[in-house]
Amino acid sequence: QVQLVESGGGLVQAGGSPRLPCAASGLPLSMYCMGWFRQAPGKEREFLGSIWWSYGNTYDADSAKGRFTISRDNAKNTVYLQMNSLKPEDTAVYYCAAAPVGSTWYAGSDYDYWGQGTQVTVSS
Numbered sequence: 001q002v003q004l005v006e007s008g009g010g011l012v013q014a015g016g017s018p019r020l021p022c023a024a025s026g027l028p029l030s031m032y033c034m035g036w037f038r039q040a041p042g043k044e045r046e047f048l049g050s051i052w053w054s055y056g057n058t059y060d061a062d063s064a065k066g067r068f069t070i071s072r073d074n075a076k077n078t079v080y081l082q083m084n085s086l087k088p089e090d091t092a093v094y095y096c097a098a099a100p101v102g103s104t105w106y107a108g109s110d111y112d113y114w115g116q117g118t119q120v121t122v123s124s
Contacts, residue, residue: 001025003023003024005022009119013122034072035096038092046092047061059105068083086122092119095115099112
């Protein structure tokens with residue numbers, strides 16, 4: 001019954017700054033960190049950042065260049081990815097995932113649960 005559901009994707013123009021929510025259910029979020037990844041066609045999955053649910057601590061990938069911010073809403077069991085100043089090369093499927101506390105938060109292999117992803121397409 002574990003579900004991670006991303007939304008908020010779609011076609012956006014370059015320079016846009018959408019926020020992607022991921023609604024989680026069926027797992028004790030206090031025991032997990034929540035991460036965001038993306039995967040472009042023909043490319044490997046890329047880690048963007050994660051948040052330690054209980055405390056709100058975040059770990060961001062260097063490649064994010066300050067353009068990605070992860071936050072959470074405890075009341076809604078939802079984690080967010082705020083993206084700023086999008087470029088065409090940001091076009092990808094964006095995923096949220098859950099990893100147990102104590103795992104390596106930036107390693108995709110340590111994440112136990114994954115959402116289906118939401119497509120973000122950035123046009124010029």
